[in-house]
Amino acid sequence: MRIVVLPGDGIGPEITAATLTVLRAASEQYALNINLEEHPVGHASLEKFGATVRPGLLEIVRSADGLILGPTATADFRDENKGEVNPSKFFRKSLDLFANLRPARTYGGSPDRFGAFDLVVVRENTEGFYADRNMEQGNSELLVTPDVVISLRRITRRCCERIAQTACKLAMRRRKHLTIVHKANVLKVGDGMFLEICREAARAYPELVVEDILVDAMMAHVVRQPQRFDVVVATNMFGDILSDLTAELSGSLGLGGSLNVGADYAMAQAAHGSAPDIAGRDLANPISLILSAALLLAWHGERCGEARFQSAAHGIENAIAIAIQNGRVTRDVGGNLGTEATAQAIARILRSDAGACS
Numbered sequence: 001m002r003i004v005v006l007p008g009d010g011i012g013p014e015i016t017a018a019t020l021t022v023l024r025a026a027s028e029q030y031a032l033n034i035n036l037e038e039h040p041v042g043h044a045s046l047e048k049f050g051a052t053v054r055p056g057l058l059e060i061v062r063s064a065d066g067l068i069l070g071p072t073a074t075a076d077f078r079d080e081n082k083g084e085v086n087p088s089k090f091f092r093k094s095l096d097l098f099a100n101l102r103p104a105r106t107y108g109g110s111p112d113r114f115g116a117f118d119l120v121v122v123r124e125n126t127e128g129f130y131a132d133r134n135m136e137q138g139n140s141e142l143l144v145t146p147d148v149v150i151s152l153r154r155i156t157r158r159c160c161e162r163i164a165q166t167a168c169k170l171a172m173r174r175r176k177h178l179t180i181v182h183k184a185n186v187l188k189v190g191d192g193m194f195l196e197i198c199r200e201a202a203r204a205y206p207e208l209v210v211e212d213i214l215v216d217a218m219m220a221h222v223v224r225q226p227q228r229f230d231v232v233v234a235t236n237m238f239g240d241i242l243s244d245l246t247a248e249l250s251g252s253l254g255l256g257g258s259l260n261v262g263a264d265y266a267m268a269q270a271a272h273g274s275a276p277d278i279a280g281r282d283l284a285n286p287i288s289l290i291l292s293a294a295l296l297l298a299w300h301g302e303r304c305g306e307a308r309f310q311s312a313a314h315g316i317e318n319a320i321a322i323a324i325q326n327g328r329v330t331r332d333v334g335g336n337l338g339t340e341a342t343a344q345a346i347a348r349i350l351r352s353d354a355g356a357c358s
Contacts, residue, residue, distance in 0.1 A: 001032060001033065001034050001035070001065045001066065001297075001300055001309070002034075002035045002037065002063075002064045002065050002066075003023075003034060003035070003036055003037065003064060003065060003066045003067070003068055003296070004037050004038075004039060004060060004061050004064045004066070004067050004068070005020065005036050005037065005038045005039070005067075005068045005070075006038075006039055006040070006041035006042075006067070006068065006069045006070060006087065007038065007040075007041070007044075007070045008041055008042050008069065008070030008071050008072040008073075008087070008274060009042040009043050009044075009070075009071065009072045009073040009076075009274045009276070010071055010073060010273070010274025010275050010276040010279040011071060011274060011275045011276075011278060011279050011284035011339075012042070012070030012071045012072065012274055013070065014279070014280070014282070014284050014286070014339045014340070015070060015071075015270065015284050015285075015286040015288075015289045015339060016068065016070040016289065017340065017343075018286035018289075018290065018339050018340050018342065018343030019068065019286055019289045019290045019292075019293050019343070020036055021340065021343040021344060021347050022290050022293070022316060022319075022343055022346050022347050022350065023036065023293055024036075024347075025346075025347035025348075025350045025351055026297070026312040026315060026316055026350060027312075028351070029312070029315065029350055029351055030308045030309075030311055030312040030315065031308060032297070032308060032309060032312055037060075037064070039054075039057060039060065040054075041053060041057070041069070041070075041072060041087050042072040042073055042077075042087060043073060043076070045057075046083060046084065049083075050083050051083030051084075051085065052072070052077055052083060052084055052085050052086075052087055053085050053087050053090050053091075058090075058091075058094055061091065061095070061265075062095070062265070065300055066265075066266055066267070066268065066296045066299070066300055067091065067095075067265070067266070067267040067268070067296075068267070068268045068269075068289070068292070068293055068296065069087060069088065069091060069267055069268070069269045070270070070274075070289065071269075071270055071272065071273050071274035071275070072086070072087045072088060072274060073274050073276065074086045074087075074088060074089075074273075074274075088269065089130075091260075091267055092125055092126065092260055092267070093126065095260075095262055095264075095265040095267065096126065096262045096263065096265075097125055097126070097260035097261060097262040097265060097266070097267055098124065098125050098126045098159060098162055098163060098166075098261075098262055099122060099123070099124070099125055099162070099163055099166045099260070099261045099262070100122075100123040100124075100125040100239065100240075100243075100258060100259070100260050100261075101120060101121075101122060101123075101170070101258070101259045101260075101261060101295065102120065102121040102122075102123060102239070102243035102246070102247065102256060102257070102258050102271060103118075103119070103120045103121075103256075103257050103291075103295070104117070104118075104119055104120070104121070104226075104243070104246035104247045104249065104250045104255075104256055105117065105118040105119070105250055106118070106250050106251065107250070107251065107255070107320075107321050107324040107325065108321070108324070108325045113249075114223065114226050114249050115225070115226065115227050116227060117226035117227040117229070117249070117250070118227075118230075119226065119229045119230055119231070119232060119246060120170060120174070120230070120231050120232070121232045121233075121234065121239055121242055121243040121246060122163060122166055122167040122170060122231060122232065122233045122234070122239070123163075123233075123234055123235075123236060123238075123239025123240060123242075123243060124159055124160070124163040124234070124235050124236050124239060125236060125260060126159060126236075127153075127154040127155060127156060127159050127236060128153055128154065128155065128235045128236030128237050129151060129153045129236060129237040130236050130237065134152075134153070134154035135154075140152040140153075140154070153187075153190060155190035155191075155193060155194060155235065157193065157197065160193060160194045160197040160198070161197055161201065163233060164197050164198040164200075164201035164202070164233065165201055166233075166261070167198070167201075167231055167232075167233035168201050168202055168204070168205050168208060170231050171205075171208055171230060171231035172205055172207065172208065174230055174231060175230040176205075176207050176208050176209060176230070177208070177209045177229070177230035177231065178198075178202055178208050178209070178210045178211075178230070178231050178232075178233065179210075179211050179212070179213060179218075179229055179230070179231070179232045179233070180194075180195060180198045180199070180202075180210070180211070180212040180213070180233055180234075181212070181213055181214075181215050181218045181232055181233065181234040181238055181239070181242060182194055182195045182212060182213075182214065182215065182234070182235070182238070183214060183215050183216075183238070184214075185214060190235075191235070194235055195212055198212075198233060199212070215234070215238045215242070218232075218242065219242070219245065222242070222245065222246060222249070223245075223249065226246065226249055232246075243256065243258075243271065244256075244271070247271050247288075251333055252285065252332050252333050253271055253272045253288070254272060254284075254285030254287055254288050254330070254332055254333065255285075255287055255288060255291070255333065256270075256271035256272070256288050256291075257271065257288060257291030257292045257294070257295050258270065258271045258288070258292050258295075259292055259295035259296060259299060261299060266296055266299045266300070267296075268289070268292035268293045268295060268296040269289075269292055270288040270289040270292060271288050271292075272288055282338035282339050282340070283330065283331070283338065283339065284330070284339045285329070285330040285332050285333060285339070285342070286330075286339050286342055286343055287320055287324075287329065287330075287333070287342070290316065290320065290343070290346065291316070291317065291320065293316075294312075294313040294316040294317055295313065297309045297310070297312050297313040297316070298310045298313035298314075301313070315350055316346070316350060319346045319347075319349040319350040320346055322349050323335075323342070323345050323346050323349055328342070328345035328346075328349075329342050329345070330342050
């Protein structure tokens with residue numbers, strides 16, 4: 001398996017290096033023969049090539065089996081005419097990565113304030129209220145006068161259908177419970193279409209238990225009783241907000257994995273940002289990106305019919321669970337290790353019989 005690795009900005013290089021430590025251990029343990037190919041992106045690329053995403057990088061990514069993107073300083077990149085492209089948006093849009101899978105679960109040994117739970121938010125990734133990705137050219141936020149802004153949201157039948165199918169298929173592999181999150185009582189046309197398409201897709205799976213909840217009510221329900229939920233599907237912005245909330249309920253946003261998936265490509269990406277305030281201080285929690293890389297391995301294994309990649313993904317997840325339970329992690333989740341030491345601890349567990357067989 002050939003993986004292109006783009007370390008990014010801020011804590012990106014640190015947590016990416018930690019993730020590669022674990023991937024190398026998984027490759028050795030499960031005979032994956034992973035080839036890791038690093039390229040600069042973000043500020044490093046801007047300084048070297050004059051663009052945050054240099055010409056030709058997209059073709060390199062397309063020729064690989066997967067992509068790992070570290071956090072980038074997206075707030076710094078404001079003028080695409082000067083090469084300041086948002087790398088996350090660029091790859092999501094260019095590779096048509098329409099589904100953002102955001103699992104959230106609790107771990108023994110981590111603070112458990114809301115009860116044990118295990119759920120996945122399936123977020124539409126290519127349209128909605130995200131002004132930088134739902135127009136062919138330009139931006140869908142319009143400054144009509146100095147005092148008036150109009151933000152346009154795009155909702156299409158095709159995008160609703162494919163995210164609905166992704167969520168239904170995932171729910172069938174899990175606990176067969178699908179929750180559709182929407183605001184169709186107010187956004188009657190856009191969310192009304194999304195809701196109806198999700199319901200229609202779910203009717204093809206009679207074993208599924210299906211419910212729909214207004215997004216504001218969902219925020220209350222998921223805080224009160226997160227274990228009630230299994231697979232949750234939502235439009236882009238609602239899914240983004242909800243997935244950050246569920247990751248934090250699990251103990252930390254640093255425990256939230258994230259995989260962006262399309263028909264032909266997938267990109268592993270941490271659920272959090274580049275955190276420049278702690279960059280270079282060996283404080284950053286690498287688990288979000290490590291979990292995201294595990295999701296990428298599982299996706300590749302399913303796509304290619306190679307069970308060893310899925311076994312490796314489970315092994316990484318088990319090793320992380322053991323590390324958290326034993327306090328061999330960073331301070332934000334109850335340990336006292338630094339970034340790389342956390343990765344080394346997870347890699348050691350992964351290489352042991354406990355990590356491979358748990």
